[in-house]
Amino acid sequence: MHHAYIDKFAYQDSSIHRLDARVKFIITVVFTAVVISLPRTSVSILFCYAVGPFVVLVMGGIPLRFVLKHILYVSPFVLVLAFTGPWYDRTAAAVAFGPWIWHTTVGWLRCWSILGKFVVTMLALIALISTTRFANLLAGLQRLGMPRLLVIQMGFLYRYIFLLIDSAHHILRARAARSAGGVAFGRGVKFAAAMVGSLFVRSIDTAEHINAAMQARGFDGNWRTINRLEVRVADYVFIVIAACFIVGLYFFVKPVLG
Amino acid sequence: MHMANELLSVPVATGTLAIAAGGLGLICRKVSKIVSSDKLPLMGILGAFIFAAQMVNFQFPAMPGTSGHMVGAVLLAIILGPHLAAIVISSVIIVQCLIFQDGGLLALGCNIINMGLVPSYVGYFLYKMVTAGQSSSRRIYIGAMLACLVALESGAVLVPVEATLSGVLAVPFSTFLVTMVGVHFLVGLVEGLITVAVLGYIQQVRPDLVLDSLPGKIRLSRKTVLVTLLVFAMIAAAGLSLLASKMPDGLEWSYRERPDQPGFKPVITNENTTIEAVDQLQSKYTPLPDYTLRGASAETSKGWTSFAGVSGSLLTMLAVWAGMSLMRRKEAKAMSGS
Amino acid sequence: MVKAIKVENFSYKYPDGTIALNGVTLDVEYGECLALIGPNGAGKSTLLLAITGFVRGTGRVVIDGLEITNGNLKQVRSRIGCCLENPEDQLFMPTLFDDVAFGPLNMGLDSQQVKERVNLALAEVGLAGMAERAPHHLSAGQKRAAAIATVLSMSPKIITLDEPDGSLDPRNRNNLVKLLAGLSQTLVIATCNMDFAAAVADEAAVIDGGRVIAAGPAKKIMSDSKLMTSHGLEVPR
Numbered sequence: 001m002h003h004a005y006i007d008k009f010a011y012q013d014s015s016i017h018r019l020d021a022r023v024k025f026i027i028t029v030v031f032t033a034v035v036i037s038l039p040r041t042s043v044s045i046l047f048c049y050a051v052g053p054f055v056v057l058v059m060g061g062i063p064l065r066f067v068l069k070h071i072l073y074v075s076p077f078v079l080v081l082a083f084t085g086p087w088y089d090r091t092a093a094a095v096a097f098g099p100w101i102w103h104t105t106v107g108w109l110r111c112w113s114i115l116g117k118f119v120v121t122m123l124a125l126i127a128l129i130s131t132t133r134f135a136n137l138l139a140g141l142q143r144l145g146m147p148r149l150l151v152i153q154m155g156f157l158y159r160y161i162f163l164l165i166d167s168a169h170h171i172l173r174a175r176a177a178r179s180a181g182g183v184a185f186g187r188g189v190k191f192a193a194a195m196v197g198s199l200f201v202r203s204i205d206t207a208e209h210i211n212a213a214m215q216a217r218g219f220d221g222n223w224r225t226i227n228r229l230e231v232r233v234a235d236y237v238f239i240v241i242a243a244c245f246i247v248g249l250y251f252f253v254k255p256v257l258g
Numbered sequence: 259m260h261m262a263n264e265l266l267s268v269p270v271a272t273g274t275l276a277i278a279a280g281g282l283g284l285i286c287r288k289v290s291k292i293v294s295s296d297k298l299p300l301m302g303i304l305g306a307f308i309f310a311a312q313m314v315n316f317q318f319p320a321m322p323g324t325s326g327h328m329v330g331a332v333l334l335a336i337i338l339g340p341h342l343a344a345i346v347i348s349s350v351i352i353v354q355c356l357i358f359q360d361g362g363l364l365a366l367g368c369n370i371i372n373m374g375l376v377p378s379y380v381g382y383f384l385y386k387m388v389t390a391g392q393s394s395s396r397r398i399y400i401g402a403m404l405a406c407l408v409a410l411e412s413g414a415v416l417v418p419v420e421a422t423l424s425g426v427l428a429v430p431f432s433t434f435l436v437t438m439v440g441v442h443f444l445v446g447l448v449e450g451l452i453t454v455a456v457l458g459y460i461q462q463v464r465p466d467l468v469l470d471s472l473p474g475k476i477r478l479s480r481k482t483v484l485v486t487l488l489v490f491a492m493i494a495a496a497g498l499s500l501l502a503s504k505m506p507d508g509l510e511w512s513y514r515e516r517p518d519q520p521g522f523k524p525v526i527t528n529e530n531t532t533i534e535a536v537d538q539l540q541s542k543y544t545p546l547p548d549y550t551l552r553g554a555s556a557e558t559s560k561g562w563t564s565f566a567g568v569s570g571s572l573l574t575m576l577a578v579w580a581g582m583s584l585m586r587r588k589e590a591k592a593m594s595g596s
Numbered sequence: 597m598v599k600a601i602k603v604e605n606f607s608y609k610y611p612d613g614t615i616a617l618n619g620v621t622l623d624v625e626y627g628e629c630l631a632l633i634g635p636n637g638a639g640k641s642t643l644l645l646a647i648t649g650f651v652r653g654t655g656r657v658v659i660d661g662l663e664i665t666n667g668n669l670k671q672v673r674s675r676i677g678c679c680l681e682n683p684e685d686q687l688f689m690p691t692l693f694d695d696v697a698f699g700p701l702n703m704g705l706d707s708q709q710v711k712e713r714v715n716l717a718l719a720e721v722g723l724a725g726m727a728e729r730a731p732h733h734l735s736a737g738q739k740r741a742a743a744i745a746t747v748l749s750m751s752p753k754i755i756t757l758d759e760p761d762g763s764l765d766p767r768n769r770n771n772l773v774k775l776l777a778g779l780s781q782t783l784v785i786a787t788c789n790m791d792f793a794a795a796v797a798d799e800a801a802v803i804d805g806g807r808v809i810a811a812g813p814a815k816k817i818m819s820d821s822k823l824m825t826s827h828g829l830e831v832p833r
């Protein structure tokens with residue numbers, strides 16, 4: 001399954017993978033905030049910002065073609081909204097690039113800016129997720145203040161997502177095998193409801209079994225965990241480099257490029 | 259329907275993140291006190307269930323190629339109550355962002371509010387209000403349908419609000435609002451039908467699971483579906499004609515696009531003065547790029563710096579990539595050679 | 597002499613009235629490996645639930661000298677670990693480490709002790725070094741081994757396993773046989789597979805219709821073809 005690859009990449013090893021989850025998360029958030037705070041018509045500087053996540057991805061050994069395909073996969077909504085730019089904003093504008101000058105509209109600039117920002121922030125998010133094991137990310141989020149209930153619940157969610165999605169695939173395949181000629185709307189709704197309903201009941205049953213397993217291993221209502229995160233020298237180095245990169249571009253390059 | 263970072267401004271993103279985090283924190287604290295820890299695996303699994311449920315689709319009657327699927331927020335709210343549903347759906351949204359990159363990091367606040375918090379509570383309270391202990395099938399049906407429709411519409415309405423407050427998009431508020439409301443009208447219908455059907459299925463197979471949530475028997479007969487579709491079609495038709503009649507010369511905004519007059523400067527009218535004020539504020543504080551309507555000579559130096567910036571970045575990326583590939587190849591050779 | 601497990605005239609009825617176990621009496625010695633064999637629906641799984649305290653009926657169940665009551669379930673479960681039929685239900689944490697550490701943590705051990713127990717348990721089942729893996733990335737055989745590790749880390753005296761060989765291919769089944777043979781704990785294994793039972797068990801008990809039909813040395817019981825076939829089983833090869 002396509003999405004499962006991102007999860008698998010997190011289990012590779014590299015200097016990026018070994019960085020602390022909290023550090024990577026905070027840097028990703030700050031980076032994203034800075035990028036989206038850039039003026040709504042800036043395009044050139046986005047290329048400069050793109051270097052950051054790009055380097056992280058390459059050093060983490062994440063295949064770039066996969067990343068780009070993935071970004072395309074999640075872009076439809078943003079694409080539609082980005083293209084409302086040229087549709088609604090027809091203020092004329094002239095753009096100089098190298099020896100050429102284009103006459104276009106501010107709407108198009110806004111469009112490219114939105115798309116560019118989308119690609120750059122997506123690169124950063126994918127860089128974070130494909131180099132951090134979800135369990136570590138959850139542990140990091142808990143240390144950063146996420147409510148315990150939510151963290152525990154998301155642990156279960158993550159553990160069983162792929163199982164449930166596989167079940168859904170099986171059920172869908174069974175339906176496809178049985179309704180080769182197409183189904184009327186009403187029947188279609190009834191089928192869909194039965195599938196969703198059976199997934200629901202199955203979920204409840206699995207939850208009951210898990211509870212039994214937890215009790216069998218002595219669970220008494222207190223959730224106990226071991227701390228597994230620690231910030232190392234490499235993390236501090238990464239923080240310094242990232243900070244210089246983000247801030248440096250903002251204060252020195254942005255005023256020049258606009 | 260997931261918002262992306264780039265459609266928001268930093269103030270709106272931080273504001274919504276704060277509201278969402280605060281809200282979730284409150285709910286979690288409340289829930290930890292009243293819910294026993296054996297519900298934890300259930301909540302996690304139901305989160306996974308929502309993912310799976312959203313994959314189950316079915317064909318629309320008159321539109322080949324389009325299929326619908328359920329969101330699941332109201333279903334959970336009806337069965338589990340609003341607090342647990344809010345937590346479960348919010349966790350799904352967070353995981354959708356983190357693992358599947360659906361929706362941006364900074365848009366999490368908006369997405370959690372729009373698709374998690376609002377639908378859970380609005381849906382639950384509307385359902386409870388309408389069914390109010392009555393056990394007739396019709397009441398329950400109407401309650402569930404209405405709950406789904408209003409819950410999804412409430413969330414959908416917030417999207418244009420957040421977008422316009424941010425000022426990044428050029429779409430006028432009214433257009434965006436009408437589009438979202440219109441689209442989610444259909445989505446709400448689909449959600450309602452499936453929710454009712456699923457509740458009926460569960461009631462048949464495991465009545466103990468829905469004993470507290472369904473005061474009576476829930477039924478989805480063909481007649482009910484047809485009547486519902488008819489009602490929705492009528493409302494949709496009424497809505498569309500209302501839209502058309504408001505603009506006597508056709509929709510005001512269709513006059514923007516005048517391809518026969520290239521120099522035509524559009525007037526983006528916006529009846530809402532607050533939105534206009536925000537927009538003006540935005541343009542005052544975000545420095546406009548220097549490259550609008552200036553002479554070519556003033557631009558050339560700017561043009562070369564842009565060129566330098568872009569090409570420099572691309573070259574850097576290429577260098578890094580090439581360097582790492584070489585290093586990896588060397589490593590691989592060393593490992594296989596030794 | 598204290599037995600590892602002592603079941604005295606135990607009976608249990610389902611909520612709808614069906615009799616699941618009818619006056620079961622059974623003894624298991626320390627260090628023994630007992631196979632519960634019988635047709636589907638015979639009550640093997642229910643019996644396992646009874647000796648792990650999940651199902652409470654009439655009669656006595658004494659585990660390691662401790663009689664099961666409503667109040668001492670946690671103590672009982674520190675002495676007898678159970679492996680459920682589906683390893684997916686038993687591996688519910690995001691990483692293997694968390695799963696195997698779950699039991700020891702609930703026993704109140706400190707993090708150093710827990711880490712040691714986890715590494716030992718994983719090594720014992722042949723999964724050393726895989727502590728950071730996520731359960732959904734494991735193969736079927738690995739999941740089964742991991743499920744056993746989650747129980748081993750609690751150092752119980754007795755372990756019950758419900759159809760542990762289910763959906764395992766021959767190679768994984770052989771690995772499982774070797775694994776179980778290497779364990780020193782008292783084992784009670786419910787299984788429908790006679791070859792598997794013959795390979796691991798010292799003693800066998802035939803369960804049918806909620807009753808213990810026959811119990812004794814595995815070889816003797818399972819070579820009695822009349823006994824086997826009259827209860828829907830077969831003589832192992």
